[in-house]
Amino acid sequence: MRGLMQQSPLDVAGLMRRVERLFGHKRVITATATGEVVATWAEVAARARRLAAVLDTLGVPDQGRVGTFGWNSQRHVELYLAVPASGRVLHTLNHRLFAEEITHIIRDAADDVLFVDRSLLPRVWPIVERLATVRRIVVMDDGGRADLPDDPRIADYEDLLSRVREPARPAVVDENDAASLCYTSGTTGRPKGVLYSHRSIVLHALMLLGADTFAISERDVVMPIVPMFHVNAWGLPYAAMLAGSDLVLPGPATAPAELIDQLERHRVTFSGAVATVWRGLQPLLGAADLSSLRMVVSGGGAVPGALSKAWQDGAGLPLTNAWGMTETSPVVTCARLATVHDGLDADARREVLRRPGPPLPLTEIRIAGDEGELQAYGPTVAAAYYGAEGSPASFTADGWLRTGDVGAIDRYGYLEILDRTKDLVKSGGEWISSVQLENEIMAHPAVYEAAVIAVADERWGERPLACVVPVPGAEIDERDLRAHLAGRVASWWIPGRIVVLDEIPKTATGKFSKVSLRGMVGL
Template structure:
């Protein structure tokens, strides 16, 4: 027997209708190179309709991929609505990638049109001869000084949407239709395309409103510092539409000073970014007015204990850790203080919030050992973390299809090694490829890095395994210090004694001016391994 309920699709056009009908007066603020621009949600939805009509005019086919090279801005939000709402697929591109990677991704996606912030034209235009499927480049003038090429493929965003459009219907879409496309960071081979559905995006946005997750509400002022090219800014623009929140966007003004100014000036209540952002903002928080701030979320890489403690001591707001992947929309787990943790002292609470926490609703987790057997959730036994749920990918788009990242029974192999306790709280131990196996025993680079960063003067630490004749592998600590001060290796080793097992303590410490990072801000350990190998060959 089938239920007698209305069969209405969970699609992105429902978000634009809701925010226009109920929250048209609320603000969308965008930072620019010389100030800020403020619009209302009514303005954003109206302009997105005109943009959808413009896509028809320049004959962008249904289901075509529409690429974006943009900062976090009002125009990017308009693309978030217009492209999937009109039956096309939004493809957000990370302009920080290398040219070869960008050319590969645009070609693999077969993007039909690119929307590019003017300040990013120098990144995109040199690639055009390699982007055979791209018919037009629509320039969004963000005040950048880059000269525009004299080429008929160049179109102006504002000219394109400068028309009155009354009651343009959105395309009829099925909730399982593709809505947006993001590519993985390519840390293990070529970047792979993750194709989100309208349904998965709406469900993910709803999850962010949950009181035990991000608890985003109409009273919030949301600042997504995480880039809009990175997994749809973790779904925050869509969540803000559902809740009716004010949305504050940095635009190209991404300096710590500019971000601190936005946090204070707009009385931001919720902000999300990666640990590097919170580390850069830390010296400024004493002088910024942050009384309105209720929640700071961090993701992308583990939050060092020293950063978490310093942030809480200076602001009174703990950093709440989250965990996810491009393949998971991305939120899978979000930390919180549950009733079983009542009575923890403040330091213990800060430490707990620095771990990924339990899974969000609708998402299931399991641990599997090297033999493929399930691992118990006892908080100590590690296993590969696998994920399933309606906001989790079932395969890859384009050339990435056919990988072994998915199990026979449909779970995503995350490549992370973790433990889970009886209440579902996850602790990431390492990436499977980053574990160090010394003398047949595993060493967690993540846990070791955290203890190294607790040593005075160490700003960043990355641990990699290097060949060793006796033990097979030994951990090498790559460190960056404040002001480049020299590390006393013997003292650092003494600091680690008692904090980690004796055989975890690195024999070598390699001091660097900076640790190489991926385009999404994670430690590029493959680069470190290559650098160490070249260093060994030259010795």
Template sequence: MHGLMQDRPLSLPMLMDGMEHRFSRKHVTTERLSGTVSASYGEVADRIRRLAGVLDHLGVPAGARVGTFGWNSQRHLELYMAVPCTGRVLHTINHRLFTEDIAHIVDDAADDVLFVDRSILDVVRPLLDTCPSVRHLIVMDDGSPAELPSGPRVHDYESLLAGARPVEAFEPVGERTAAALCYTSGTTGRPKGVLYDHRSIVLHAMTLLMADTFAISEDDTVMPVVPMFHVNAWGLPYAALMAGANLVMPGPVMSPDRLVRGMEEHRVTFAAAVATVWRGMLPHITDADLGSVRRLVSGGGALPESLSRAFQERTGLPLTSSWGMTETSPLVCSARIPSEDAHSLTGSDRVTALAAPGPPTMLCSLRLVAEDGSLAPRDGRHRGELQVAGPTIAAAYFGGAPHAAAFTEDGWLRTGDVATIDHHGVVRIVDRTKDLIKSGGEWISSVELENAIMAMPDVLEAAVIAVPDDKWGERPLACVVPLPDSGLTAQDVRRHLSGRVAKWWIPERVVMLDELPKTASGKFAKAALRQLLIAGSG
């Protein structure tokens, strides 16, 4: 027997009603190279309908991939809605990837149209002769002086919108229709495509509104510092539109001081970024008025407890952790204090708790699988590979990309992360399976070592990798970026670790570097670090 409720799909066109009516006076503000621009949601909705008309005029087929090379901006937000609302697939592309990876991604997705911010044109220009599927290039002028390409397939975004016929009513879009395509960062081989449907995006956005997740509401002014080309900016643009929250888009103006100034000027209440960005912003927040902020979220990698504590000391708010992957939409876990511990945990202990990923959202199921294939107990001590299942989790990769190692026979996603889960459901990431160090038959967590090192006041960044050892099999090697003029030595690092970690965890080798290589999404690139050290020792 079926229920007798209306059969309305969970699809993105449902967000248009709020933009055009209840929240029409709310605003999206964008920082451009030429200055700040702002538009109401009502005005943006009209432009979304015009952009939909542009896609029809250009003959973009249903289901076609529409590639975007864009910063966080109002125009990119318009693409976030117009493309999937018309049955096409939004394909956001990370322009910071290697050139060959970008070419592979555009070719693998068979993008029909590319939209590009003028300041990113130099990345896209070489693709025009190597990616035969691309029929049109639409340039969004963000004030950059970059030379414009010529030819009949090159168009100006604003000119197209000015001459477009708005789409008055979007055709019904099935909730399982493909809506967006994002590629993994390619840290373990070629980037692989993750194809989200309307249902997964809507459900994921709804979880960001929940009180025990991010609690985004109409009262908020949300600043997604995390790029819109990276896992849909963690779903924050869609969540803000759904709730009627104001949006502040940093655009190409990504220097740490300007980001802090934007948070202050626009009275931002919620912001999210990766830890490396927060670390860059830290020196600029001391004199800033961030009294409007209620929550600062870090993701995309481990959050050093020392960094969270530094924000607590300077702003009165700790950075709170989160965890997810491209394959998980991305949010799976959001840090919070369980109610049983709310009164017992005080200042320092609360920061420690909020620096862990936290419990999962209500739509995600988790399990830990031990080395022998059994399920590890949820006692906060036993560790295992973290596996995830739910309606916002990928079931396969786009285009038939190899995935045998990524999914279990019963359909769970293998995350590649080693974790513990306690009786409250709180997740703590111990390491990546490929980054664990096995020394003398015992495991050493590179993440825990890194956090211990980064607690030193004179350390800017630290990464720990495994190196071969004739006696123990593997030993940890610490790569440390000291603060300028600190005079930090390897002996200082080892002395600091004494008593903080097990004696046999302490690295014999500590290498001082000017900087650590990072992936396009801001994570430590340990594969590149290993190659760098091997080349340096050869």
């Protein structure tokens, strides 16, 4: 016997109807090169409906891929709505990747039309120019000064929108149809496509509203600093639509001083970014009034204890860690303080929040194998990869995603990420966690950043090598740093070799690039 409930699909069009009807008066604020642009959600939704008609006039087929090279902006939000709601697939592209990676991704996705912010043209056009399979390139004028190439494929976003008088007819979309496509950063092998469904996007947005997750509500002012080209900006724009939050978008204004100004001036209550961003803002905390913030989420890697304390001291609240991957929509776990933590002091409570925390409702995690690999399962987790670079080995026989992370789960379900399987250091037959070692190194007051990599050792097989960046004006004393580590980690974890660098290379999404780092130190 089946239940007798209405078969209302979970789709992006439903998110658009909700924000338009209930929260049309709330605002979307975008920073541009020439000042801020403010629109209501009702105006954004109306433009998105006309944009869907533009896709019709451009001849984009049903389920056709629409690529975007864009900053966090109102126009990008309009694409977030119009493309999936019209039955096409939104494909957000990372302009920071290498040219050959971008070329591979566009070809693998078979992008039909590309939307590009004008300020990104100097970076993108030399790549796109050679791709004859891309039929049209729509330029979004964000105040950038780049000259428009003389190419018949190029059109202007606002010009196309102005020619459309009526919105597109509603598309018939199944909730399991593809809605958006995002490629992994390619840290191991070539980037792989992750194809999200309408259902997974809506469920993920709903999960972010949970009281024990991000608790995003109508009263919030949400500012996603995480790029909209990366995993749908962690789903934050969709969560803001569902809740009716104001949305603040930094556009190309991503320098620390510009971000701090936006957080303060717009009385932002919730923001999310990788630890690299929060570290860049740290020196400016004392000069800004950030009292409106209720939650600052750090993802993409471990939260160093010293950085979280600096935020608590300077902004009045510690960083909250969340864990996920492109393959998981991305949020799977989020740190929170439960009743079992009520007796902890401030330092211990901060320690709880800087770790990934328990899984969100509807998701499951487990630890498997000799290395303790973390695996994930749920309706917002990929079941396979899209395109030529699919990897069946990334999934278990019973359908769980093999994340490549090494972790541990305590009795209350709280996750701790110990390392990536490829970044573990196996010394004398025992594992050393590069993540834990990095965190202890960064607790030293003279250290700004630290990354640990394995180097071959004739006696022990592998030994850890520490690459450190000093705090501006400070010097690294190797003996003092090793003394600092004594008692914090096992004696055999302490690196025998320490390399001082001006900067640790980052991936296109702001994480430490250990592949590049090995090249820098000659490994």
